[in-house]
Amino acid sequence: MQDRRPAYFAWFILPSVFLAVALVASLASLFQYSFREYIPGSIKVGDFTLANFGRMGSWVYLRVFIDSLLLSACTAAANLILGYPLAYSLVRSKSSLLKSTILITTIVPMFTGDIVRTYSWLVVLGKNGFINGTLKAAGIIDTPLELLYTPLGVTVALVQYSLPVMVIILAAAISHIDVAYEKAAASLGAGPLRVFWNVTLPLTMPGILSGTVTIFAWTLSAFATPQLVGGGKVNMISNMVYQLGFSNFDFPFAAVLSMAALALIFAILGLMSLGMRRLERVGLH
Amino acid sequence: MDRLLRVLYGVLIGATLIYVTLPSLVVVVTAFSDKALLMFPPTGFSLKWFERAWTYDDFRKGMVNGLIITAWASCIALAVGTMAAFVIERFEFTGKRTLEAVLLSPLVIPHFTLGIAMLILASEISLSRTFSLVVACHVILVLPFVMRSVYVSLKNIDPALERAAASLGASPFRVFMKIDLPLLAPGLAGGWLFAAILSFNEFTATLFVTGQRTQTLPVAMYTYVREYADPTMAALSSMLIAVTVLFLVAANRWLGLERILSIEARH
Numbered sequence: 001m002q003d004r005r006p007a008y009f010a011w012f013i014l015p016s017v018f019l020a021v022a023l024v025a026s027l028a029s030l031f032q033y034s035f036r037e038y039i040p041g042s043i044k045v046g047d048f049t050l051a052n053f054g055r056m057g058s059w060v061y062l063r064v065f066i067d068s069l070l071l072s073a074c075t076a077a078a079n080l081i082l083g084y085p086l087a088y089s090l091v092r093s094k095s096s097l098l099k100s101t102i103l104i105t106t107i108v109p110m111f112t113g114d115i116v117r118t119y120s121w122l123v124v125l126g127k128n129g130f131i132n133g134t135l136k137a138a139g140i141i142d143t144p145l146e147l148l149y150t151p152l153g154v155t156v157a158l159v160q161y162s163l164p165v166m167v168i169i170l171a172a173a174i175s176h177i178d179v180a181y182e183k184a185a186a187s188l189g190a191g192p193l194r195v196f197w198n199v200t201l202p203l204t205m206p207g208i209l210s211g212t213v214t215i216f217a218w219t220l221s222a223f224a225t226p227q228l229v230g231g232g233k234v235n236m237i238s239n240m241v242y243q244l245g246f247s248n249f250d251f252p253f254a255a256v257l258s259m260a261a262l263a264l265i266f267a268i269l270g271l272m273s274l275g276m277r278r279l280e281r282v283g284l285h
Numbered sequence: 286m287d288r289l290l291r292v293l294y295g296v297l298i299g300a301t302l303i304y305v306t307l308p309s310l311v312v313v314v315t316a317f318s319d320k321a322l323l324m325f326p327p328t329g330f331s332l333k334w335f336e337r338a339w340t341y342d343d344f345r346k347g348m349v350n351g352l353i354i355t356a357w358a359s360c361i362a363l364a365v366g367t368m369a370a371f372v373i374e375r376f377e378f379t380g381k382r383t384l385e386a387v388l389l390s391p392l393v394i395p396h397f398t399l400g401i402a403m404l405i406l407a408s409e410i411s412l413s414r415t416f417s418l419v420v421a422c423h424v425i426l427v428l429p430f431v432m433r434s435v436y437v438s439l440k441n442i443d444p445a446l447e448r449a450a451a452s453l454g455a456s457p458f459r460v461f462m463k464i465d466l467p468l469l470a471p472g473l474a475g476g477w478l479f480a481a482i483l484s485f486n487e488f489t490a491t492l493f494v495t496g497q498r499t500q501t502l503p504v505a506m507y508t509y510v511r512e513y514a515d516p517t518m519a520a521l522s523s524m525l526i527a528v529t530v531l532f533l534v535a536a537n538r539w540l541g542l543e544r545i546l547s548i549e550a551r552h
Contacts, residue, residue: 008458009372013384016369016428020387023425026406030398033405043408082301089298102298104533105306111529112309113486115503116522119510120308123315123519126323130311133325160305192290221395223489228510238397238489245401245493255405258398269393 033255043249052256061240061257065264068236071151071226072219075158076212079166082159083211087170088200092179102167110164114224121157121229122148149231157229158222162215169214173207174200206279213272217265237261309526316519323514334520344521347505351485354416354501358423359481365424366431366480367473371465373432374439389429399426400493407494414496422494423487427480434479438472439465 034053037046055061090102109117124130125147132144147153177200185195201208223238230239237257244254311325319329338344372378373385391399403422404414412418442465450460488503495504510518 008461009376012368012372013378015365016388017384019365019421019425019428020384022406022421023387023390026399026402027394029406029409030402082297082304085294085298086301100537102302104530104537105302107533108309108526108530109305111482111486111533112522112526113503114488115506115510116312116525117308119506119518119522120312122510123323123325124308124311128322128324130307130325137326160308163301163305192287217393221397223395223397223492224507228507238395241397241401242492245404251401251405254401258395258401261395262398265393265395 030255030258033252034259036252038250038252041249043251045252052252055253056256056260064235064237064240065260067151067234068220071155071158071234071236072216074155075162075219076216078155078159079162079215080208080212083163083166083170084208086163087167087174090167090171091174106164106167109160114161117161118157118224118228121153121160121225125153125156125229148229149233151234154226154230154234157225158219161222161225162218165218166211166215169211170204170207173204173211176207177203206276209275209279210272213268213275217268220261220265220268312519313523313526315516316523318516318519321515323516323519334516335524337515337517338521338524341509341517343500343505343509344502347500347502350416350499351501351503354419354423354499355481355484357416357420358427358484359477361420362424362427362431362480362484363473363477366428366476367435367469369428370432370435371439371461374436388432391426392429396426396487396489397493400490403490404493414494414499416499418494419491419499419501422490423484426487426490427483430479430483431473431476434472434476435469438469442468 033045035048035050037049037051039046086102086106090099090106093099093102122129126132127144127148129148131147132141135141136144147156181199181203182195185199186192190198220236221238222236223242226234226236227239227242230236232239235243237260241254241257241261244250244257314327315323315325316334317330317332318324318327319331319333320327369384369388373381400422403418403425407414407418446464446468447460450464451457455463485501486503487501488507491501492504492507495501500508506518506521
């Protein structure tokens, strides 16, 4: 059965080949568009040109890339700090109530969808929103704090957005360590901090690496959160692409930025798999 | 020292859980406000925003469009993904690795890149922004999730069962229908459900490929947020959050989310 191809083979594989071709074709037409001349005010594109790539060097767009990278880095770091304890308790806690509380509360935002999640943050961070309203009612502030449309606000919303994924990746890594290692270290007299630092942390290094990099790459492709919470003042690559496409109809340059984002993400994931291989060779895995 | 650490650890976990849940709670409270402006704390109680959310035309149309698109996309992805994953897992053929890599690539390709790429391809081949374009886009996006759940279920099927059926004279197609498909069923149900939820909620790529006529609920909600600031969105969000929570609590009780997400501890 392994080598003989049954009659249904072609029928089973054809639909997926068709989809794969459509996917490759759409990326190819994106690539092709990045070389086309932009005709201002028109959806039509002109002849082939290299001019679009020259515009990448402009400070406006470089700035968007730098901002996107910084936001993603902060988000990934905050995810690691907040996600690790949650993941640890999720796997190791003896209370099943705590376990299911952690599981349900961290997972819910993942399933409510981008818009509900992002809208919620508008209500929390807004000028008359939850934080400002509460602080004002408590007499702590007189003028509302600027939280919406700031990098801080966007990061706070982005971290909540990606935390479920981080917790799932870290929890999987932690659940793979044998509890005996930690027990052995503790029985030999190591305190909880030392057990964590010398045993648990090194053993979960592959999970930490893959979690952090995954969140970093994931945040780089975020759209709804920076679009609404950033409100045009904090722009990531995706927002620039949308604006170029749908406000200016500058699809050629939007294509250039999209391709650049794709290349950046592939480079980051490629570096990660190199790093993972090194970690495995060192023998930490 | 030990006690202090334990307290700090507990506080960190508690604070993180509050941080994650707070937005949903605030939205639910806001939904019952009687003012047309988002204000905190709310000053009165009213159900009118729920009524408006329920009767608002764009939300109704978005809901119907979304359900149609989700039904088609998740079922097509289930059929195509199951067949592809089965053939890739069980047979050798040229281009197998490439095909698999392409089919799984939407996991890492940003959704805005995919959205704009599909939009450009559609305009290149003079396809307008129809339902089939949105469905095709969603099928490509959710296919990797179906394929992964089929892979996991296929690994748990003992090949001896297939061999036994084949040695008793069943044709390969009959083996697939009578042995593999029934054993795959629970995994397929999980994959289909996941695909349906993702498709219904997908926003970024959908925003690029939908038009006025085909817009889904998330796109209609996005448009609403940009135009109005009243708590109608809060009411709609509360309803969606409530459905999601009920659904996840049920899934956790009967299926075990930890098993689905494969984060069970090994003792």
